[in-house]
Amino acid sequence: MKAIVIEQYGGKEQLTEKEVPTPAPGDDQILIEIYATSINPIDWKLREGYLKEMLRFEFPIILGWDTAGIVKEVGSKDSNFKVGDKVFSRPATTNRGTYAEYVVADESLVAKMPDNLDFGEAASVPLTGLTAWQCLFDFGEIKEGDKVLIHAGAGGVGTMAIQLAKNAGAYVATTASVKNIEFLKSIGADEVVNYKTTDFEDVLQDYDFVLDALGGEIQKKSFNVLKEGGRLASIVSRPDEETADEKGVKAGFVWLEPNGEQLGQLGKLIEQGQVKTHVGHTFDFSEEGLRKAHEISESHHAKGKIVINIKR
Structure with missing residues (x-):
C-alpha cells in the first residue's frame, strides 16, 4: 500500500x-x-x-x-x-x-x-473531538451553568470544545483574532476576546473551567480567571502544581485516550445537528x-x- x-x-x-x-x-x-x-x-x-x-x-x-x-x-x-x-x-x-x-x-x-x-x-x-470531550467532561466535569473559557477557539480542538460546552449548557468564552469573532459566535461562543487588543484576564473572572491550548504565559494567566475550586486542563504542557494549590484549583495535563464509545456519542451529537x-x-x-x-x-x-x- x-x-x-x-x-x-x-x-x-x-x-x-x-x-x-x-x-x-x-x-x-x-x-x-x-x-x-x-x-x-x-x-x-x-x-x-x-x-x-x-x-x-x-x-x-x-x-x-x-x-x-x-x-x-x-x-x-x-x-x-x-x-x-x-x-x-x-x-x-x-x-x-x-x-x-x-x-x-x-x-x-x-x-x-x-x-x-x-x-x-x-x-x-476523532482526535480533536475526543480531546475536547475528555478535557471538558472527564477532567473538567463541566455542567449546565458553568462558565467555561476555551483558548484558541478557531482551532480544531477549540471549535469542538465550544460546541460541546454550549450543548452542555455552559456559558462559553473564547480567545481569537478579530477575523474569527463572528465565526466563533455562530458556533456557540457567548463571548469572544480579541487577544490582539485585549488581555483576557482583564475582562474575564470567576470561571469554572479553562481549556488551555497554548501553554506558556497564557497558561499562567489562566489561573487568574478561575474561581476557587475551578479546573484548568492543558493539552500543551503540565500546569504548575504550586500555583494550582495557591489558587485552590484543579489543574492538569490531558493526554488523549482513544475511545470508540465516546466517539460514538460524538457521532450521535453530529447526526442530531448539535455539533458541526x-x-x-x-x-x-x-x-x-x-x-x-x-x-x-x-x-x-x-x-x-x-x-x-x-x-x-
Whole structure:
C-alpha cells in the first residue's frame, strides 16, 4: 500500500512516499480502507522529534491518527462491524498511523461514521473531538451553568470544545483574532476576546473551567480567571502544581485516550445537528500535499481542521 512516511526526524521535507505492506487485523481488530485523514499538532511535533522520548517509535514512521473509511476486513467472527461499514476512528498511537491507504484499529476504538458527514468531514472529528470531550467532561466535569473559557477557539480542538460546552449548557468564552469573532459566535461562543487588543484576564473572572491550548504565559494567566475550586486542563504542557494549590484549583495535563464509545456519542451529537464539523483546508494524498498541510498546522493559524483526501 502507499504511505507517506518519515525515515528520520526533521522538517516537513522528511515526509516521503513509500510502498509498505498492507497490515492485517488481529483478534478484536478491523482493517480500515482509509478515505480521508486529518492533520493534528501531534503529527509535526513527532516529525520534528519533540516527542521522541515519550513515543519511542522505530522508523519508518507513518504519522497520522485520524481516519474515516470503509471496513475492509474484520479480525473476529463476532465483530460489531462488517465489511463495507463506514467508520471513523482515532486509532492507537503506534508507528503505523493513517497517512496510508489502510490502517488496523482496535475495534473498541472505532465508531460508526455519522450518516450526515462525508469522509473528509468525519476524519476531522476523532482526535480533536475526543480531546475536547475528555478535557471538558472527564477532567473538567463541566455542567449546565458553568462558565467555561476555551483558548484558541478557531482551532480544531477549540471549535469542538465550544460546541460541546454550549450543548452542555455552559456559558462559553473564547480567545481569537478579530477575523474569527463572528465565526466563533455562530458556533456557540457567548463571548469572544480579541487577544490582539485585549488581555483576557482583564475582562474575564470567576470561571469554572479553562481549556488551555497554548501553554506558556497564557497558561499562567489562566489561573487568574478561575474561581476557587475551578479546573484548568492543558493539552500543551503540565500546569504548575504550586500555583494550582495557591489558587485552590484543579489543574492538569490531558493526554488523549482513544475511545470508540465516546466517539460514538460524538457521532450521535453530529447526526442530531448539535455539533458541526469545520474543515478549513483540504489537500491531496501526496508528499506535496502533506508538506503543505504540515506547514499550515505549524503556523498555528489554521481555521478549523486540515483534511487529507486519500481516496475519493
